[in-house]
Amino acid sequence: MANNDDEFLKNADIQKIAEKGARIYDCLKIKYEPHENGKFLAIDVDSETEYIGKTSAEALMLAREKHPNKVFYVVKIGFDVVETMAKSFIDTCQ
Numbered sequence: 001m002a003n004n005d006d007e008f009l010k011n012a013d014i015q016k017i018a019e020k021g022a023r024i025y026d027c028l029k030i031k032y033e034p035h036e037n038g039k040f041l042a043i044d045v046d047s048e049t050e051y052i053g054k055t056s057a058e059a060l061m062l063a064r065e066k067h068p069n070k071v072f073y074v075v076k077i078g079f080d081v082v083e084t085m086a087k088s089f090i091d092t093c094q
Contacts, residue, residue: 045072
């Protein structure tokens with residue numbers, strides 16, 4: 001499984017997925033904020049389908065059940081990228 005994940009990432013245009021995913025989320029955030037803040041969305045940037053979970057792993061699991069061979073844009077609802085990355089860094093260091 002790890003080899004398949006590595007292969008998907010090698011073939012994916014991560015920059016394109018990140019840019020398109022951010023634009024899609026910008027349009028969707030009114031649908032989720034503030035009542036879903038703290039949950040995670042995995043977004044298929046091709047179909048613009050979103051999958052919500054309590055954790056990023058749960059959102060990705062739901063997305064991969066439908067599309068096992070895709071790379072998804074994942075965002076923490078109600079947080080910007082810097083806040084999410086800073087929180088991840090703090091959690092990892094403690």
